[in-house]
Amino acid sequence: MADHPLNLARTAVYLRKSRADIEAETRGEGETLSKHRRTLLALANKYGYTILDVYEEVVSGESIFERPEVQRMLHAVQNDYYDAVLCMDVDRLGRGNQIDQGIIQETFREASTLIITPRKAYDLTDELDEEWSEFESFMARRELKIITRRLQRGRQQSVADGRSISSRPPFGYQRDAENKLIPDPQTSPLVQMIFAWAADGWGRTRICRRLTEMGIPSPRGHARWDVSTMAHLLTNPAYLGHLRWNHLRRRKKNGHLFKVIQPDQAQIWKRNAHDPIIDEDLFRLVQERQTRHLPVGVHKPVANPLAGLVVCAKCGRKMARVPNKPKAPQLRCKTFGCATRSTRLIDVETVVIQSLYALLPSLEATAEHLGEDNKKTNATARVQQEIDTLKNGIKTADGQRARLHDLLEQGVYDVDTFVLRNRELGERLNSLRQQLATTQERQVRANKALPTSDTILNALRVYQESATPAQKQKILSQIVDHIDYTRETTWTEREHFELDIHLRV
Numbered sequence: 463m464a465d466h467p468l469n470l471a472r473t474a475v476y477l478r479k480s481r482a483d484i485e486a487e488t489r490g491e492g493e494t495l496s497k498h499r500r501t502l503l504a505l506a507n508k509y510g511y512t513i514l515d516v517y518e519e520v521v522s523g524e525s526i527f528e529r530p531e532v533q534r535m536l537h538a539v540q541n542d543y544y545d546a547v548l549c550m551d552v553d554r555l556g557r558g559n560q561i562d563q564g565i566i567q568e569t570f571r572e573a574s575t576l577i578i579t580p581r582k583a584y585d586l587t588d589e590l591d592e593e594w595s596e597f598e599s600f601m602a603r604r605e606l607k608i609i610t611r612r613l614q615r616g617r618q619q620s621v622a623d624g625r626s627i628s629s630r631p632p633f634g635y636q637r638d639a640e641n642k643l644i645p646d647p648q649t650s651p652l653v654q655m656i657f658a659w660a661a662d663g664w665g666r667t668r669i670c671r672r673l674t675e676m677g678i679p680s681p682r683g684h685a686r687w688d689v690s691t692m693a694h695l696l697t698n699p700a701y702l703g704h705l706r707w708n709h710l711r712r713r714k715k716n717g718h719l720f721k722v723i724q725p726d727q728a729q730i731w732k733r734n735a736h737d738p739i740i741d742e743d744l745f746r747l748v749q750e751r752q753t754r755h756l757p758v759g760v761h762k763p764v765a766n767p768l769a770g771l772v773v774c775a776k777c778g779r780k781m782a783r784v785p786n787k788p789k790a791p792q793l794r795c796k797t798f799g800c801a802t803r804s805t806r807l808i809d810v811e812t813v814v815i816q817s818l819y820a821l822l823p824s825l826e827a828t829a830e831h832l833g834e835d836n837k838k839t840n841a842t843a844r845v846q847q848e849i850d851t852l853k854n855g856i857k858t859a860d861g862q863r864a865r866l867h868d869l870l871e872q873g874v875y876d877v878d879t880f881v882l883r884n885r886e887l888g889e890r891l892n893s894l895r896q897q898l899a900t901t902q903e904r905q906v907r908a909n910k911a912l913p914t915s916d917t918i919l920n921a922l923r924v925y926q927e928s929a930t931p932a933q934k935q936k937i938l939s940q941i942v943d944h945i946d947y948t949r950e951t952t953w954t955e956r957e958h959f960e961l962d963i964h965l966r967v
Contacts (some may be wrong), residue, residue: 466583467576469510471546473501476535478519478554489933495520501881502548505580508623514860514891516884539575552584552595553561567595578638632700634739643700643736650739652678653701656692660748660939666692669796686798688845696752702745703738706731719888767811767934768793768945774802774894775948775962783807793947803949805959814938814945817963818922822915845901852898855924859891917941918965941966 471724477495506513514888515538517531526532532555538544539760547570549555555566555577570577571586577595578584584591620627625641634653637644659669670687673680680687681695699706711722766783773780773794784794784804794804866883869875875883921941927935943966949959 466509466578467507467546470576471512472514472544473506473511473548473578474517474538474544475499475506475513475516476517476519476532476547476549477502478529478532478549480566489632501550503870505548505578511548512626513866513884525765526565534568534755536569539569541575542573542575544573544575544783546578546583548578551579552577559734594951615759617707618730621705621730623730624705624732626705627707630681632698633695635736645737649854653695653739656695657701657744657748660696660751661744663751666696667796667798674798676716689796693752696748699745700736701740702742702958703736704731704733705735718819742772761810764930764932764935765791766793766807767931767938768807768814769931769935771935771938771942772810772945772947772961774800774958776800776802781947801951802947803951803953803959805947805949806956809957810947810959810961813959814942814963815922815925817961818918818941821963821965822919848901849898851893852901856891856898859894862887883885 477498479494499516499518503513505511515535517535519529519531524605526536535547539547547555567586569613571592574585574587576583576585583790584595586592586595617627620641626635626643627641628639631637631643631646634647634650638644645665659672661668666689670689670692673687674685677685678687679685680691682691685901708724709729711724711728723922768781769783770780772793774797776795777795779795779797779800781793782796784792784796786792789806791807792804793803793807793810866875866880866887870880918941921937925934925937928937943964945964946962947959948962953959
């Protein structure tokens with residue numbers, strides 16, 4: 463499809479910088495996304511396209527799993543939101559590995575969504591367009607491999623020369639003119655204080671809470687310190703004066719990204735590259751203490767039969783088992799500042815089992831007195847009106863956004879105003895669509911059958927016979943979706959807490 467189609471009612475614009483664009487900007491050739499935005503909006507105006515969304519990718523990364531905007535765009539394409547997506551070149555959508563290319567091409571082909579560039583329109587359901595797109599993708603991947611190989615060699619050489627190549631220097635350091643690390647007089651004493659606390663037996667959560675209370679910003683400038691940030695800080699060999707590169711590598715599995723520690727021979731080290739902040743004895747002591755607080759499932763078995771099931775009703779975070787020697791372990795919300803009060807784990811587990819036994823008569827009565835059709839009707843009636851309201855809101859917002867293009871053509875809006883109004887309506891539409899998807903999911907779940915009383919009874923019998931918390935957790939997770947936990951700070955009695963159990967369907 464060499465010619466551009468006319469008067470498409472549902473299109474989107476996707477913008478992304480390449481490395482060449484960044485280099486051009488450093489030479490003073492103007493901001494890339496603004497130039498590309500104006501070009502694509504002019505293209506839409508010329509051929510009568512209605513722009514529904516503008517996706518602007520501002521993060522780096524060639525893989526689609528590292529780019530949230532392309533993920534949002536592909537999800538919308540998959541759900542038939544657009545007739546076409548406008549971009550400057552096909553490789554702007556992605557020029558990563560063959561898996562990424564296959565995902566992009568398959569998504570556009572299955573949805574019959576066009577890819578439109580200023581030079582050409584691609585219909586991937588057409589064999590010739592598909593072959594041409596694959597050829598251009600192959601050339602883009604080849605160019606990417608050459609660039610990546612060159613960058614990797616440059617990074618290795620920089621590490622070998624003792625220069626820091628991370629996006630920001632480690633907390634406690636700053637860079638000199640040669641990109642070498644030097645201790646920051648303002649923050650390096652804080653690093654020494656953190657390591658001293660850890661050596662004295664302070665846990666990561668306690669250290670984070672103390673730094674937050676002192677009003678010290680985190681390395682990223684946030685008011686609150688995060689436990690994962692503290693874990694990275696306490697294990698970073700940069701504080702011994704060493705540079706380490708290629709320590710972690712991202713891997714994809716089942717559509718998710720995981721960080722995997724690379725073998726020693728694959729890592730690149732430059733020892734004594736800069737002045738240390740922490741001495742080796744203190745660093746070694748902290749590492750020994752840190753191994754005692756490893757995450758559940760890494761080097762120690764599951765100890766909580768309710769792991770992953772109990773959720774704090776105030777903040778929505780999953781509750782965690784916390785040792786409380788010499789007393790019994792507690793079930794606690796680990797969100798800093800959350801007002802939910804903790805409870806003994808054994809007390810919560812007991813109430814959960816008692817509540818499940820108490821549900822058995824009601825499930826039997828429901829199965830006996832209600833037919834399947836009546837159950838579905840009663841379940842969907844509560845949400846149908848909400849679904850209708852959301853659909854009407856989406857229809858109204860769609861109409862408002864469709865009229866934006868007319869205002870652009872008439873000169874009422876300039877390009878920047880058009881994009882601003884488009885984004886505002888786009889955010890509103892996205893919110894409405896997310897609410898609609900959630901509500902429709904609730905309706906589907908309501909139409910499905912709850913576990914029978916026999917299913918729950920058999921599960922509880924096996925639960926009582928199980929020997930380990932891990933076995934118990936596995937059994938409970940088969941019949942329980944989640945449990946909302948509530949305990950106010952004013953509820954002082956040990957048994958005073960509330961549980962709302964949601965069964966799986």
